[in-house]
Amino acid sequence: MAHTTNNFSEWVNLQLDSDSSFAVSEAVRSPSLSKLAGGVFPTRKDEEWRYTPLGDLLDSSPGRDTTVVLDHEYIESLKQAMPSAHTIVFLNGEYSQKYSDSPTALEDSGLNISPLGQLEGTALKLAEDTILNSTLTDDNIFQHIALGLSQNGLFIEVNKNIEGQTPIHVIYISTAHGVTAFTSPVNVIRVSSNSHLKVVEQYASLGEAAVITVPASYVQLEDGAGLDYYKIGIENARTNHICNTSVRVAGSGTFRSHQYLLGSNLTRSNLEVSFTGPGAEAILRGVYLGDENQHLDVRTYLDHAHPHCSSDQHFRGILNGHSRGVFNGLVLVQEHAQKTDAQQSNKNLLLSRDARVDTKPQLEIFADDVKCAHGATVGELDSDALFYLQSRGIDKKDATLMLTRAFAAEVTQEIDIDSLQTYVQDKISASLDEIVIPSV
Amino acid sequence: MLSIKNLQVSVEEKPILKGLNLEVKPGEIHAIMGPNGSGKSTLAHVLSGREGYSVDAGSAHYKGLNLLEMAPEIRAREGMFLAFQYPIEIPGVNNTSFLKKALNEIRKHRGEEELDAIDFLSLIKKQMKLVEMKEELLKRPVNQGFSGGEKKRNEILQMAVLNPTLAILDETDSGLDIDALRIVAGGVNKLRSADNSFVVITHYQRLLDYIIPDFVHVLSDGQIIKSGTKDLALELEERGYDWLIEEAESKD
Ligand SMILES: Nc1ncnc2c1ncn2[C@@H]1O[C@H](COP(=O)(O)OP(=O)(O)O)[C@@H](O)[C@H]1O
Ligand SMILES: [Mg+2]
Numbered sequence: 014m015a016h017t018t019n020n021f022s023e024w025v026n027l028q029l030d031s032d033s034s035f036a037v038s039e040a041v042r043s044p045s046l047s048k049l050a051g052g053v054f055p056t057r058k059d060e061e062w063r064y065t066p067l068g069d070l071l072d073s074s075p076g077r078d079t080t081v082v083l084d085h086e087y088i089e090s091l092k093q094a095m096p097s098a099h100t101i102v103f104l105n106g107e108y109s110q111k112y113s114d115s116p117t118a119l120e121d122s123g124l125n126i127s128p129l130g131q132l133e134g135t136a137l138k139l140a141e142d143t144i145l146n147s148t149l150t151d152d153n154i155f156q157h158i159a160l161g162l163s164q165n166g167l168f169i170e171v172n173k174n175i176e177g178q179t180p181i182h183v184i185y186i187s188t189a190h191g192v193t194a195f196t197s198p199v200n201v202i203r204v205s206s207n208s209h210l211k212v213v214e215q216y217a218s219l220g221e222a223a224v225i226t227v228p229a230s231y232v233q234l235e236d237g238a239g240l241d242y243y244k245i246g247i248e249n250a251r252t253n254h255i256c257n258t259s260v261r262v263a264g265s266g267t268f269r270s271h272q273y274l275l276g277s278n279l280t281r282s283n284l285e286v287s288f289t290g291p292g293a294e295a296i297l298r299g300v301y302l303g304d305e306n307q308h309l310d311v312r313t314y315l316d317h318a319h320p321h322c323s324s325d326q327h328f329r330g331i332l333n334g335h336s337r338g339v340f341n342g343l344v345l346v347q348e349h350a351q352k353t354d355a356q357q358s359n360k361n362l363l364l365s366r367d368a369r370v371d372t373k374p375q376l377e378i379f380a381d382d383v384k385c386a387h388g389a390t391v392g393e394l395d396s397d398a399l400f401y402l403q404s405r406g407i408d409k410k411d412a413t414l415m416l417t418r419a420f421a422a423e424v425t426q427e428i429d430i431d432s433l434q435t436y437v438q439d440k441i442s443a444s445l446d447e448i449v450i451p452s453v
Numbered sequence: 454m455l456s457i458k459n460l461q462v463s464v465e466e467k468p469i470l471k472g473l474n475l476e477v478k479p480g481e482i483h484a485i486m487g488p489n490g491s492g493k494s495t496l497a498h499v500l501s502g503r504e505g506y507s508v509d510a511g512s513a514h515y516k517g518l519n520l521l522e523m524a525p526e527i528r529a530r531e532g533m534f535l536a537f538q539y540p541i542e543i544p545g546v547n548n549t550s551f552l553k554k555a556l557n558e559i560r561k562h563r564g565e566e567e568l569d570a571i572d573f574l575s576l577i578k579k580q581m582k583l584v585e586m587k588e589e590l591l592k593r594p595v596n597q598g599f600s601g602g603e604k605k606r607n608e609i610l611q612m613a614v615l616n617p618t619l620a621i622l623d624e625t626d627s628g629l630d631i632d633a634l635r636i637v638a639g640g641v642n643k644l645r646s647a648d649n650s651f652v653v654i655t656h657y658q659r660l661l662d663y664i665i666p667d668f669v670h671v672l673s674d675g676q677i678i679k680s681g682t683k684d685l686a687l688e689l690e691e692r693g694y695d696w697l698i699e700e701a702e703s704k705d
Contacts, residue, residue: 420545
C-alpha cells in the first residue's frame with residue numbers, strides 16, 4: 014500500500030484526538046488508532062482494491078449534519094420491511110430512542126439488546142471479546158476505521174435455548190445536508206447454544222450531500238445456534254458504503270446470510286465466515302443491482318477449518334448503464350476439514366453494453382475427501398425466452414422486466430420472512446421499472 | 454385471414470424460404486407437411502415475428518395488416534398464436550401469472566376489461582380439463598421440469614386460454630403418444646369455428662386423422678411443391694416425399 018494524503022485521511026487524523034465518546038473501550042480502540050495514524054489507504058495498485066474506485070470517498074471531509082429532518086412517513090416506509098419486528102433505529106450513528114421500540118418490550122425474552130456505547134461489565138467484556146476474536150485481518154483499514162471512530166452500534170445477545178424470538182430490525186439512517194455525513198457503526202451479535210434469531214440490518218440515506226458508511230459487524234454462534242442475517246442496502250446515489258462482517262460458527266451451528274445491495278454509489282461488502290467446530294453450515298445469498306455509474310462489490314471468505322461442515326453460496330448480479338459489479342469469493346478447505354461440502358455460484362445479467370462485471374470464485378482445497386464446486390456466469394437475457402413471452406402478447410419492456418425480476422427471484426424467493434421478501438422484490442421491481450428501457 | 458405471397462427468407466445469408474405462397478381463409482385448417490429442414494419452422498417463426506430472419510422478398514398479410522412490420526406482441530394481440538415446436542423453459546416466471554399477464558395484454562388491446570385473479574383462475578381451470586393437464590403444473594415456472602408431452606399440452610392450454618383467430622401449430626404432435634395426440638387434437642377441434650383458422654405443421658399423417666384439414670401442402674426446400682386435400686396426406690404416408698420432390702424437380 015502506498016502512502017497518500019487525501020482529504021479523508023486528514024479528516025481521520027483529526028478524529029484520533031477527539032474526546033467524544035466511543036462505541037468500544039480504549040483497549041480495543043487503540044490498536045486501530047495506531048493503524049489509522051499511519052494514514053494508509055488502499056489504492057487501485059493494491060490487487061484487492063484494483064476494481065474498487067475509492068476516489069469519491071477519499072476526497073471527502075465529513076462533518077456533522079445539524080439539520081436532521083426526518084418525517085414519520087419515511088421511517089414507516091423503512092419499517093414496512095419488517096412490520097412485526099422489534100425495531101431499533103440509528104440516526105447518523107446515534108441510537109434513536111424516539112424511533113426505536115422500547116427495550117422493555119424484550120424483558121424476560123432471553124434477548125439482551127443494547128446500544129454498544131451503553132454496555133458495561135460482563136456484557137461489555139463479551140462484546141469486546143467477540144470483536145477481538147474476529148477473522149478480520151490487521152491490514153483491513155476499514156475495520157480500523159469502524160473500531161477507531163465508531164460512536165455507537167448495537168449489541169445483541171441471545172441466551173441459550175431461545176427459539177422463535179421476535180426478529181430484530183436495525184435501521185441505520187444517514188442524513189447529509191451541506192456536508193458529507195460519516196458513520197461507522199460497530200455491531201456485535203452473539204447467539205448462544207441451540208438458540209435461533211433473525212436480524213435484519215437496513216441502511217438508508219437522505220439529503221443532497223455525500224454519505225460515508227463504514228460498518229463492522231462481529232457475529233458469533235455457539236454450538237447448534239442459528240442466525241438468519243439480512244443486510245438490505247437502499248442508500249441513495251451519493252453514498253459510499255464499505256462494510257466488514259466477521260462470523261464465527263461453532264459446531265452444528267447454522268449461519269444464513271442474505272445481502273441485497275440495491276442502492277448507493279459504491280458498496281463494498283466483505284463477509285468472512287469461519288467454522289470453529291464440526292457439522293456447521295453457512296448459507297450465503299445475495300443480489301446486487303446496479304445502474305448508471307454504481308459500483309457494487311461483494312467479497313466472501315469461507316474458512317472450512319473443521320470437518321463435516323457445509324457452505325452454499327449463491328449470488329446474482331444485475332447490471333445496467335455503466336455500472337460495475339464485482340464478485341470475489343474465496344473458499345478455503347483446510348487439510349483436516351474432511352467431508353466438506355462447499356458450493357459457490359455467481360450469476361450475472363448484463364442489461365447494457367457498458368455494464369461490466371468481474372467475477373472470481375475461488376476454491377483452495379487442502380483436504381482430499383470433499384465435495385466442492387464453483388461456477389460463474391455472465392450473460393444477457395435469453396432471447397428465446399424474450400421471444401416466447403412476446404409471442405404471447407407481452408411487450409418487450411414487460412418481458413425484459415419479467416425475466417430480470419425472475420432472475421433475481423431465484424435468490425429472493427429464499428427469503429423466509431414474507432414481509433421482507435415482498436419488500437425486497439418490490440424494491441427490485443421498482444428499480445428495474447426505472448432502468449429497463451425497451452431496446453427496440 | 455392470412456395471405457402470403459412469394460415469401461423469400463434467409464438466415465445468415467442462406468436462403469431458406471424461396472418464394473412461398475399461401476392463402477388461408479376464415480374457418481379453414483391447412484396442414485403443412487414436408488421433410489426435415491424444408492423450412493416449416495422458419496415459416497412459423499417469420500409469421501410470428503422472431504428476430505434473426507431476413508425477409509428478402511414477398512409479403513405476408515394477416516387480416517389485411519402487414520404482418521412483417523408488426524412487433525411480435527402486436528401480432529399476438531391481434532389474435533395470432535404460435536405453438537412452438539420446442540417450447541421455451543423460463544425459470545422464475547410462474548406459469549399462471551405469465552398466462553394471466555398474456556391474456557390481459559390481449560384483452561386490453563381488444564378494449565376488453567382485464568380479468569382479475571378469480572375470473573382468470575376459473576377460466577384456466579376449465580381449459581385445463583380440455584387438455585387434461587395436471588393442476589400442479591400451473592404453480593411451476595413456465596415449462597420448467599415439464600416432460601415433452603406436458604410442454605406440448607401447455608402450448609395447447611395457452612392457445613385455449615388466449616383463444617386466437619389464427620393458430621400455427623409447429624409439430625405439436627411430434628414426441629406425443631397416441632393418447633396425448635388425441636388430447637391435443639381435441640383441444641384444437643374444440644376451438645374450431647367459422648371465424649378461426651389453423652395452420653398445422655406436421656411431419657406425420659397420423660395427426661390428420663384427428664384434425665381433419667381442408668387443405669394439405671407439401672413444403673420442400675422452401676417452396677410449396679404440391680397442394681391438395683387430406684387424401685394427399687394419405688398418399689404421402691404411403692409413398693413418402695421423394696416421388697413428389699422428384700416430380701417437382703423434373704418440372705423445373
Ligand atoms: N438460426 C439458424 N441459423 C442457420 N440455419 C438455420 C437457422 N434456423 C434454421 N436454419 C436452417 O434452415 C433450414 C430450415 O429449418 P427449419 O425451418 O427449422 O426446418 P423444418 O422446421 O422444416 O425442419 C434448415 O436447413 C436449417 O438448418
Ligand atoms: Mg421444425
